[in-house]
Ligand SMILES: [Zn+2]
């Protein structure tokens with residue numbers, strides 16, 4: 001098995017536990033939160049903790065590691081205080097990411113709250129530039145596609161706007177399969193998958209696409225409603241996911257699961273096993 005497959009795992013009880021949690025579910029890469037996802041407070045990892053984690057993850061070959069930014073972040077907010085908090089938390093996540101040798105920090109850009117993308121575009125671009133300027137050279141910011149919910153930024157054309165304004169090899173993309181399906185990409189069919197791949201090439205480019213969030217969808221095609229389902233149990237289904245992860249253009253990307261889990265405990269061994277079964281490399 002050469003493919004990198006893992007999931008979002010808990011760091012409860014200490015960063016080191018993410019390693020055990022990943023091994024327990026049979027993963028060989030991972031995603032974590034570098035603090036509570038629903039609280040602004042962020043502290044730097046103590047150097048010893050970061051170094052031990054980095055070393056253990058290498059020894060046990062659990063790479064790459066991704067940090068998911070907190071959910072409160074909104075780079076498009078018109079509230080100056082919230083925007084400042086978003087920036088600060090993101091900078092801390094990226095700094096912590098660099099300390100543990102993470103491949104990047106995955107971010108939901110936020111919501112324009114009905115004002116429209118054109119109104120907030122310049123602000124979002126400026127903030128992204130500021131964050132990149134304020135963070136270590138080894139850190140990477142990874143923007144995630146949205147499910148097409150009203151106001152949520154992250155369609156492929158919107159992401160393309162950002163990339164045409166920010167030229168940095170420290171800015172990348174994570175595509176979430178549930179979000180793309182919910183946003184209307186019917187990659188369950190071969191023709192639909194080709195359309196999605198074409199749009200990725202047109203709007204993003206292969207050098208920018210770094211990782212896939214591999215989730216089935218609990219809501220139908222084009223629902224614009226973000227709800228993840230266990231692999232094979234949702235509207236995408238295992239045939240659709242199988243074709244997708246093995247597409248020549250996508251077959252080398254790490255796969256990170258953010259599924260509810262059979263017992264509702266998050267990405268588990270059963271879901272990872274289901275992916276291993278449909279993965280050809
Ligand atoms: Zn995701």
Ligand SMILES: [Zn+2]
Pocket residue numbers: 176178179226227228
């Ligand atoms: Zn989601």
